[in-house]
Every structure is written in C-alpha cells, then in structure tokens.
Amino acid sequence: MSTTVEEHAATVAALLAPALAAVADPSRAEMVPLTPAGPAHGRVLAADVRSPLPVPPFANSQMDGYAVRSADIAAATGSRPVRLPIGRARAAGDAADVHELGTATPVMTGAAIPAGADAVVQIEAADPPRFLGIGAAGGDPSAGVAFSTPVAPGTFIREAGSDVTAGQLLLTAGTRLGPAQLATLAAVGLTTARVRPRLRVLLVSTGHELRAPGETLGSGQIHDANTASLAASLIDTGAEVACAAAPDDAEALLAVIAAHPEADLLITTGGVSAGAFEVVRDALASRGVSFGHVAMQPGGPQGAGMLRRDELAPLPVVAFPGNPVSALLSFEMFLRPPLRRAAGLRDQREVRWLPLAHAIESPQGKHQIRRGMLRDDGSVSVGAPGSHLLHDYARSTVLVHVPAGIAALPAGAEVEVWRIDE
Missing domain, CATH: 2.40.340.10 (MoeA, C-terminal, domain IV)
Incomplete structure (x- = not known):
C-alpha cells in the first residue's frame, strides 16, 4: 500500500528533527574567518554580534563641498553673498585636523569634518560651483568662494555613530550571513564570527552502471548525474556534503558508510525499488531503514529510517530512486523544506x-x-x-x-x- 506525499514528508521531517536540532546546539558552534569569498558566506550565526566601534567612526562629509562654521555664513543672501577664503582641502582618508574659523575647507565625500566646522555646503551651491586650484577645474583659490544662502548646523554631515553605535546589537543569533550582513561585520572591523555547524551529509550514488563525468563509458554504462544535482541542492540549504559512490554490492555500500562516521545524515540514490539488484534496500532494510512506495510520479520508491551502526549512534537515512529526475524531485518534496527551514531560509517555493x-x-x-x-x-x-x-x-x-x-x-x-x- 502506498503512502501519500504528505505522509512521507512528515516521516522525513520527524526523522531529521534530532539531527537538525543538534545543528543549533551552541556547544557545536564554530569560529570562521570573515575573509572575502571565504567560508562565512551562507553560514548562520550561533551568537549575537555587537559592534566594537561606532560607524562611521568619525563625522564625515556626505557631499563634495565646503566645510564651514554655519555662523560664518548666517548673514548670506543672494544680493549680499558672504565670501570666505579657501582653506586646505581634505580628501577621504585625510586626518580631520582643525578648521580655521572664517574660512571654507574643501571636503570630498567621506572626508573627516575638521574640528570647528559644523556644516557642509555642497559644491553646486557655492560660487563658483567648482573647487578652485584643485584638479582639472583650475582657477585661483586666492579669490575665495562665495555663499548666497545660510546653512543649518549639521547639514550634509554624517555624524559619528549615525549608522551604528559602539556596543549596538548588529546581528542576532540565527541570522544567515549574506552580502549585506558580511559587509556590516566588515564595516566594524570584525574578522571572525561564531556560526552554527553545518549539517554533515554523506551523499552516496549507487549503481554498477554509474561512471563519473569525464570517464569513458563502456557498454551499458552512464554518467552519474545524481551526485551533481543533489550535492548542489544540499549546499543550497547550507549543508556540508561528502560525496561517494557504491556499486551494486551491499558490503561495499556498508563500507562506504562506515568510512564516514562523522555524517549527520545519509542520502542515497538508486537501489530502492523491486529489482533483483537493489543494493540500498538489501544493505539497509535489516538495519532499521524502511522501504516502500509513495503515491507520487515520478519518485514512487522511497526509503527512510534510522540506520543501526556498530558502536555509533543511529544515522538518519533518506533513500531516493536512481532516476535523475526522480531523485531531484524527491529532494524537492521531502528534504529541501526541512533543511532550508532549519537553516533559517525560506523553505517553500513561490x-x-x-x-x-x-x-x-x-x-x-x-x-x-x-x-x-x-x-x-x-x-x-x-x-x-x-x-x-x-x-x-x-x-x-x-x-x-x-x-x-x-x-x-x-x-x-x-x-x-x-x-x-x-
């Protein structure tokens, strides 16, 4: 008698629950480096992260323009502009230093605001609307720069800590580290993060007919597509994947499994139907794994259960059919939702x-x-x-x-x- 898709999905979810709960165990957390394109991308935080410093760490200019003391141009009008001598220019990365009162300090976007200035007038609002004596614009800076309108204190200044204050909670435990999250950690100078361990999955494709891509095919042989499709699918859920292959020999399959005692989950493809050489069924049915049929097409033959192992804790096993589409659809229906849910990802397709x-x-x-x-x-x-x-x-x-x-x-x-x- 066949089980329904919903019944088998519930069976698999219950089977995986202990292993997925263990992944969230704080005692198994790992410290990983936050290097560009490094191992932290896609990982899930195991602990809250607080900022060790404010961002930005200093007041800086939001615009290319002139840093001024607002009181110096408070009386400026269109008919009676205020002209100020030009001070030393500050580019992004220059030390803040001190703003000379009664002057206009050229500042570029991101440059530190010199002490004594309290506002920035964007270059387009100055007369002339370009930097004199700097770059290709040329011009004589001795003539100074004129302002025709007053400016409020704080205009176009990003204050220190306006994005993040020192000690502020940046990211909470359970957050997946994507581009924006990694950028936030980099912006406060962090080089490592404590993350949850990944589910360690052993993926075994079975079948005497299988050959790895690149190998020459003999009569009756095919290239193994299941390892490629399911390994990529598992990585997409945040899992760590070890891949192996086994022929249609029960002892050989058991040896492959025994060689990976660290696995949290075993996934197999092939060998679960009613043929004469069903290696997964033959090797695992007497060791706690059940096999049957789900009322689904394609992907009817399925297996699931806790594999009894000598001197090791039982290992959850999910066994898929060997046809590539059947295996991929089986993953889609039964494994993708609980694995992505445990990783803090959206578990359902649109x-x-x-x-x-x-x-x-x-x-x-x-x-x-x-x-x-x-x-x-x-x-x-x-x-x-x-x-x-x-x-x-x-x-x-x-x-x-x-x-x-x-x-x-x-x-x-x-x-x-x-x-x-x-």
Whole structure:
C-alpha cells in the first residue's frame, strides 16, 4: 500500500528533527574567518554580534563641498553673498585636523569634518560651483568662494555613530550571513564570527552502471548525474556534503558508510525499488531503514529510517530512486523544506495557480509532478512526465502539481505551480 506525499514528508521531517536540532546546539558552534569569498558566506550565526566601534567612526562629509562654521555664513543672501577664503582641502582618508574659523575647507565625500566646522555646503551651491586650484577645474583659490544662502548646523554631515553605535546589537543569533550582513561585520572591523555547524551529509550514488563525468563509458554504462544535482541542492540549504559512490554490492555500500562516521545524515540514490539488484534496500532494510512506495510520479520508491551502526549512534537515512529526475524531485518534496527551514531560509517555493496551455493526463492514484514553462500569456506549458528527462527539467521554470484523484485536466484548467527559476 502506498503512502501519500504528505505522509512521507512528515516521516522525513520527524526523522531529521534530532539531527537538525543538534545543528543549533551552541556547544557545536564554530569560529570562521570573515575573509572575502571565504567560508562565512551562507553560514548562520550561533551568537549575537555587537559592534566594537561606532560607524562611521568619525563625522564625515556626505557631499563634495565646503566645510564651514554655519555662523560664518548666517548673514548670506543672494544680493549680499558672504565670501570666505579657501582653506586646505581634505580628501577621504585625510586626518580631520582643525578648521580655521572664517574660512571654507574643501571636503570630498567621506572626508573627516575638521574640528570647528559644523556644516557642509555642497559644491553646486557655492560660487563658483567648482573647487578652485584643485584638479582639472583650475582657477585661483586666492579669490575665495562665495555663499548666497545660510546653512543649518549639521547639514550634509554624517555624524559619528549615525549608522551604528559602539556596543549596538548588529546581528542576532540565527541570522544567515549574506552580502549585506558580511559587509556590516566588515564595516566594524570584525574578522571572525561564531556560526552554527553545518549539517554533515554523506551523499552516496549507487549503481554498477554509474561512471563519473569525464570517464569513458563502456557498454551499458552512464554518467552519474545524481551526485551533481543533489550535492548542489544540499549546499543550497547550507549543508556540508561528502560525496561517494557504491556499486551494486551491499558490503561495499556498508563500507562506504562506515568510512564516514562523522555524517549527520545519509542520502542515497538508486537501489530502492523491486529489482533483483537493489543494493540500498538489501544493505539497509535489516538495519532499521524502511522501504516502500509513495503515491507520487515520478519518485514512487522511497526509503527512510534510522540506520543501526556498530558502536555509533543511529544515522538518519533518506533513500531516493536512481532516476535523475526522480531523485531531484524527491529532494524537492521531502528534504529541501526541512533543511532550508532549519537553516533559517525560506523553505517553500513561490506558489502560483495558473491555467494550462494544453490538456494533460495524470495517473489518477498518484500525485504527479510535471516540469513546465511559463508562457508570455500567463499560462503554463507542461513537459513530458518521464523520470529520465533531465534536460527537460534543466530547461523548465516551474513544477506543475496534479494531485492524486485527477486523471485528466483540460486546457485552461488552473494548476498549482512552483517557481524553480528563482
């Protein structure tokens, strides 16, 4: 008797719950460097992070212009502008130094405001509207610069600590480190972060017929696509992945598993159906892993359970079929949601209800998942259902769901659609 998609998803979620909870255990937290393109990207903070310093660390100019004391040009009008001598220019990175009262100090964007100045007049509002004696603009700075309107204190000045104050909570535990988060940590000078450990997944593709990409194929052999697709899918959830292959030999498969005692989760592909050489079923069925059929097409044969191991804690196992589309859809339905949820990521695809561009048929007793393409008119065109059509999957933009109990749908019927081109 088949189980439903929902029932098997619940089984897998319950199976993974202890391992995913352990990933959040503070005692397993790791310190990683915050180097550009380094190992921190995509990791999840295990502890709150507070800023060791204010950002910006000093008052600086928001504009290219002149730093002034607002009182010096308080009487400026269009008919009676105030002209000030020009002081020494400050570029970003120069020391702040001191602003000479009664002068206008040229400051570039990001430059420290010299002590004594309390406002910046943007260069476009000055007369002339360019820097005299600096760069290609030329001009004689001895003539000074005129201002025709007063300026309020604080104008175009970024005050010290206006973005972040010293000691302020920057990021909370559970935050995933993306580009903006990493930039925030870099801006306060941090070089390391304490992060949650990643789920350690052992991914084993089984089958005597499999050869790695690049190897020469003999008669009856195919290249292994499952390792590529599932490893990338797992990395997308924040997992750490070790990849291995095993032939159709139970002892060889058990040896591969034994060689990775650190794994938190075992995922296998192939060897779970009703054939004569079902290596995963043969090796693991007597050790705590159950095998059966889910009312889903493609991806019906499935396995799940806690693998009993000598002198080691039981290992959660999720066993997928070997056909590439079946394996990838099985991951989509049963593993992607709980793994992404545990990593603090959005666990559900964008869901829409769209009309079919053409009629389709479906096995009435199964939840069918078809690959499809969004059309310019807002309808969805559905591809063939074959579990070997990986290239068709690669070109698809959506997954189309036809629930169990439906044998056919006409053109124009609305179907549940998951976006996979995000």
